[in-house]
Every structure is written in C-alpha cells, then in structure tokens.
Amino acid sequence: MTQTTDALTSSNKSGSALVDDLASQIRDRIMTGEIPIGAQLRQAELASNFGVSRTPIREALRQLQTGGLIEVLPHRGAVVRVPAPWEVRESYEVRAELEALAAARAVSRITRAQIDDLRGANKEMFDTSAAAAQDPASDTPAHQQNNDLFHTLISSISGNARLTKTIDDINTTFPRNVSAQLVVTDARHREENFQEHERIIDALAAGDTAQAAKEMREHVIKAGEQLAHWYEQRSSTVFHG
Amino acid sequence: MTQTTDALTSSNKSGSALVDDLASQIRDRIMTGEIPIGAQLRQAELASNFGVSRTPIREALRQLQTGGLIEVLPHRGAVVRVPAPWEVRESYEVRAELEALAAARAVSRITRAQIDDLRGANKEMFDTSAAAAQDPASDTPAHQQNNDLFHTLISSISGNARLTKTIDDINTTFPRNVSAQLVVTDARHREENFQEHERIIDALAAGDTAQAAKEMREHVIKAGEQLAHWYEQRSSTVFHG
DNA sequence: CACTCCTCTCTTGGATCCAATCGTAAGCAT
DNA sequence: ATGCTTACGATTGGATCCAAGAGAGGAGTG
Numbered sequence: 001m002t003q004t005t006d007a008l009t010s011s012n013k014s015g016s017a018l019v020d021d022l023a024s025q026i027r028d029r030i031m032t033g034e035i036p037i038g039a040q041l042r043q044a045e046l047a048s049n050f051g052v053s054r055t056p057i058r059e060a061l062r063q064l065q066t067g068g069l070i071e072v073l074p075h076r077g078a079v080v081r082v083p084a085p086w087e088v089r090e091s092y093e094v095r096a097e098l099e100a101l102a103a104a105r106a107v108s109r110i111t112r113a114q115i116d117d118l119r120g121a122n123k124e125m126f127d128t129s130a131a132a133a134q135d136p137a138s139d140t141p142a143h144q145q146n147n148d149l150f151h152t153l154i155s156s157i158s159g160n161a162r163l164t165k166t167i168d169d170i171n172t173t174f175p176r177n178v179s180a181q182l183v184v185t186d187a188r189h190r191e192e193n194f195q196e197h198e199r200i201i202d203a204l205a206a207g208d209t210a211q212a213a214k215e216m217r218e219h220v221i222k223a224g225e226q227l228a229h230w231y232e233q234r235s236s237t238v239f240h241g
Numbered sequence: 242m243t244q245t246t247d248a249l250t251s252s253n254k255s256g257s258a259l260v261d262d263l264a265s266q267i268r269d270r271i272m273t274g275e276i277p278i279g280a281q282l283r284q285a286e287l288a289s290n291f292g293v294s295r296t297p298i299r300e301a302l303r304q305l306q307t308g309g310l311i312e313v314l315p316h317r318g319a320v321v322r323v324p325a326p327w328e329v330r331e332s333y334e335v336r337a338e339l340e341a342l343a344a345a346r347a348v349s350r351i352t353r354a355q356i357d358d359l360r361g362a363n364k365e366m367f368d369t370s371a372a373a374a375q376d377p378a379s380d381t382p383a384h385q386q387n388n389d390l391f392h393t394l395i396s397s398i399s400g401n402a403r404l405t406k407t408i409d410d411i412n413t414t415f416p417r418n419v420s421a422q423l424v425v426t427d428a429r430h431r432e433e434n435f436q437e438h439e440r441i442i443d444a445l446a447a448g449d450t451a452q453a454a455k456e457m458r459e460h461v462i463k464a465g466e467q468l469a470h471w472y473e474q475r476s477s478t479v480f481h482g
Numbered sequence: 483c484a485c486t487c488c489t490c491t492c493t494t495g496g497a498t499c500c501a502a503t504c505g506t507a508a509g510c511a512t
Numbered sequence: 513a514t515g516c517t518t519a520c521g522a523t524t525g526g527a528t529c530c531a532a533g534a535g536a537g538g539a540g541t542g
Contacts, residue, residue: 017315018495018496019303019495042522042523042524043523043524044522044523044524052496052497053496053497053498054496054497054498054524055296055495055496055497055498056495056496058300058524058525059299059300059303060303062260062300062301062303062304063303063304063306063307065304066304066307066308067307074258074503074504074524074525075502075503075504075523075524075525076503076504076505076523076524077523077524087402087403090401090402090403090404091403093342093401093403093404094339094342094401094403094404094407097338097339097342098335098338098339101334101335101338160331160334160335161328161331162328162331162332162334162335162411163331163334163335166335166407166410166411169407169410170403170407259525259526260525283492283493283494284493284494285492285493285494293526293527294526294527294528295494295526295527295528296525296526296527296528297525297526299494299495315494315495315533315534316493316494316495316532316533316534317493317494317533317534317535318493318494319494
C-alpha cells in the first residue's frame with residue numbers, strides 16, 4: 001500500500017533472519033498503531049509491501065499468532081486481536097507479579113550507577129511526554145520507548161532472562177501505543193506515573209525488597225487498569241473493517 | 242520414517258487447524274521423548290511422516306520456534322533445544338512465582354469438590370508412578386499426565402486464563418518426560434512429591450493464602466532443581482547427531 | 483603428510499501454481 | 513417482496529519448483 005519497504009535492505013546478514021525480521025516489523029507496525037486494532041492482515045498486501053512473496057509472510061504471521069497478537073481465522077485471514085478489558089486485567093495481574101519479582105531480584109544486584117540510569121530514564125520519560133503533550137506534532141515514539149526503558153532496565157537488572165522474556169511476551173500481546181497516549185494526554189497520569197517510578201527507585205536504592213516489589217506490583221496493576229479502561233471505552237469503535 | 246500418520250485423520254473439522262495440529266503433534270513427540278533432545282527435525286521427513294507437504298510443516302516449526310522448544314538455524318535446519326541447567330533454574334523460578342500466584346488466587350475460589358479432586362489426582366499420580374516403578378513395561382504416560390493434572394487443576398481454579406497460559410508456555414519449553422522419570426525411578430522423590438502436594442492441598446483447604454503460595458513456590462523450585470540436576474548430568478550425552 | 487580449495491550433495495528458503503473455502507451478490511422461485 | 517439457491521470473486525492453504533547456503537569428501541599442491 002504505502003510503498004515497497006524492501007525487507008531485504010535492513011538486516012540481510014545471517015541467512016534466514018528474514019522471517020523473524022518480517023514478524024518483528026509487522027509487530028512494530030501493530031504496536032505503533034500504524035496497523036490498527038481489528039485490522040485485517042492480507043498476505044498478498046503485506047507481501048507486496050515488504051517486497052517478498054507470501055511464503056515468508058505466512059510464517060511470520062504464524063509467529064505473531066502464537067504470540068497472541070493476531071488471530072488467524074481458517075479461511076478468512078488474520079486480524080489484529082482486539083483485547084477484551086478482562087484480558088488486559090488478567091494479563092497485567094500476571095505482569096505485576098512478574099515485575100514485582102524482577103524488582104525484588106534487582107534489589108540485591110542493582111548498582112549505584114544503574115540507580116542513576118533509572119532516575120535519568122524516568123526523568124527523560126517525564127520530559128519527553130510532557131513535551132509531546134505541548135506539541136503534538138513532535139509525536140515521536142520516544143516517550144513510549146522511554147516508558148518501556150524504565151521497566152526494561154529493571155527486568156534486565158534482575159538477571160533472569162526467562163523472566164525478562166515472559167514479561168515481554170505479555171507486553172507484546174497488546175498494542176501499547178495506547179498506554180503511551182495516556183501518559184501524554186493526561187497530565188495527572190503523567191505526574192502519577194513519574195511519582196510511582198520514583199518510589200520504586202527509592203525502594204531499590206534503600207534495598208527494601210518487600211517495598212520494591214509492593215510498589216512495582218501496585219504500579220503495574222494501576223497501569224493495567226488504565227489500559228483496560230481505555231479499551232473499555234474504545235474497543236467497540238476503533239476497529240475498521 | 243516410522244509410518245505415515247496421516248495428520249488429516251485426527252481433527253479434520255475446522256479448515257486450517259492443520260498447522261496447529263501439526264505443531265501440537267510434533268510438540269507431543271518431543272515432550273514424550275519420541276523425538277529426543279538435540280535431534281534434528283528435517284522438514285522432508287516430518288512431511289512424509291504426517292503425509293503432508295513441507296509447507297505446513299514449516300509453519301508449524303515456526304510456531305514451535307517462537308515457543309522456544311526448538312531452535313531454527315539459518316540453513317541448517319531445526320533442532321530440539323538442549324536446555325542449559327541455568328535456563329531451567331531461571332524458568333522454574335518464574336514458574337514458581339506464577340504457580341504461587343495461582344495457588345494464592347485459588348484459595349478464595351476453590352470448592353470442597355475441587356479439593357477432593359486434587360487429593361484424588363495426587364493419590365492417583367502416586368499410585369500410577371509407583372506402579373510404573375514396579376513394572377517398567379507399563380510405561381504409559383499416565384503418571385506424567387496425572388502429575389501435570391495437579392498443577393493444571395490449581396492453575397485453572399485460579400480463574401486467570403493468562404496465568405494458565407503463561408505457566409503452560411514455560412512448561413512446554415522443556416521436554417518433560419524427564420521429570421516424570423524422576424518420580425518413577427526414585428521412591429524418595431515420589432514420596433516427597435506426594436507429601437508436598439498434600440501440604441499444598443492442606444493450605445488450600447485451610448484457606449491459608451500465604452501458606453499455599455509458600456508451599457507451592459518451594460515445591461516448584463524443588464522440582465526445577467531436580468530437573469536442572471538431571472540435565473546437568475545428561476545434557477552432554479543425550480543428543481544424538 | 484598436511485593443508486587448501488573445489489565440487490558435489492543435502493537441506494532449507496523463497497516464489498509460484500493450483501485447489502479449497504468463504505463471502506457476496508445476483509437470480510430465481512414462492 | 514422475501515427467502516433460498518447458486519455462481520462468481522477474492523483470499524487463504526497446500527503442493528511443487530527452483531535458487532541458495534552449508535557441510536562433507538576428495539583431489540591437488542606445498
């Protein structure tokens with residue numbers, strides 16, 4: 001539709017990373033909202049978009065299917081899943097537990113420098129989202145990345161790769177350009193988000209395992225509630241057919 | 242190789258569940274050990290085995306790849322992943338947390354009848370694995386299924402589908418015919434396993450949330466330790482080339 | 483005798499072809 | 513006019529074809 005992006009250009013290095021690249025790119029397009037919730041993914045269209053044949057596209061779609069991001073109906077093609085609010089709450093309850101574990105594990109491993117990194121990332125996220133609120137034209141996905149960075153950092157500090165992967169699996173189930181929007185549009189949400197992050201960092205810095213876990217758990221649950229609420233209001237209207 | 246299983250026979254009902262069926266069947270063969278750790282999965286062989294062409298096989302393999310059960314190397318085919326012991330420990334730490342959450346959630350939802358079901362499943366598992374220890378000829382995967390059933394029941398009682406799925410994702414990463422073997426071969430392990438399950442049930446019955454979570458967490462960690470230990474001893478020898 | 487390079491083969495990867503299926507809509511009958 | 517049937521268009525699903533990469537083995541040379 002837009003133009004032939006020529007998937008081969010990007011990372012042509014190691015043989016058949018092509019399928020994984022395709023899956024990654026399609027996932028990104030869904031995450032950023034470029035491909036909206038409920039949209040149909042026609043293989044032929046994607047194929048011509050990326051300048052490849054349908055074969056690797058089909059395999060990429062299978063990957064996204066097992067990830068739970070899209071739904072493949074028998075002979076009717078694939079659609080971007082429209083998460084039900086209760087699904088979001090369920091998933092974020094799991095994610096809360098996992099991130100709490102990550103925070104708890106991080107307490108005994110985090111360094112002074114990493115604490116500074118966290119504070120920097122949090123501040124940066126606050127600033128960029130505030131800037132995006134002022135000037136909607138600068139709608140870079142920077143604040144989204146910075147928001148994620150905070151959580152990504154902690155989960156990586158936890159030193160458990162499986163934990164990181166599991167959290168990521170949950171996150172990549174829901175198109176989350178949405179949650180970034182929340183932080184941008186609503187100043188109160190932005191402020192609360194910042195403060196919650198700060199409290200988590202404080203607990204980490206103080207070496208208070210239980211507190212770090214508790215703050216993180218509550219923070220994630222709250223974020224999940226907001227995301228669920230967003231879907232509740234818009235889920236019936238967003239998907240175009 | 243063995244014979245053309247004719248994948249179409251099983252569940253030919255709804256259009257293209259074929260790929261999912263194939264993935265499921267291949268996964269089962271890996272889980273049961275019919276396809277051993279480290280074995281190569283040649284597409285042509287699988288295709289003729291199941292009586293289909295390579296195309297759906299390739300898509301099925303992609304699903305297993307994202308699940309993490311197999312590893313697909315660029316032009317060298319797919320192999321069943323040989324989990325490193327530290328991966329097992331990491332994963333089981335995550336699983337322990339998740340199952341602890343499941344147990345905690347189950348406390349307020351479990352019914353008297355379900356408690357009886359749990360006790361029945363536990364007893365049955367103990368008996369079948371004891372029987373398998375006496376008579377290795379009756380090496381049905383029954384004890385394996387009963388072992389899983391205990392955990393599956395609790396996770397389903399927890400009433401969080403995402404939680405159940407996440408736990409299952411972790412479990413289906415490791416071929417686990419192994420862990421069943423442990424319970425069968427070693428009488429002490431079998432007895433301990435039974436007792437640990439009983440303590441979990443007791444906590445559930447008593448409505449003691451913290452205790453249920455704690456017992457479950459320790460139980461899973463212990464199981465993970467045993468599984469990791471098994472891999473530690475055999476990982477270098479099992480895979481055939 | 484060892485090392486390098488070349489070729490040959492085996493397997494995977496991408497493209498293409500044809501069959502199967504779903505949705506739609508036109509046509510027919512009541 | 514409404515309901516049912518049927519035919520067509522569009523899209524996916526499976527099979528097949530050809531190209532490309534990786535490994536093994538052998539020949540040739542230092």
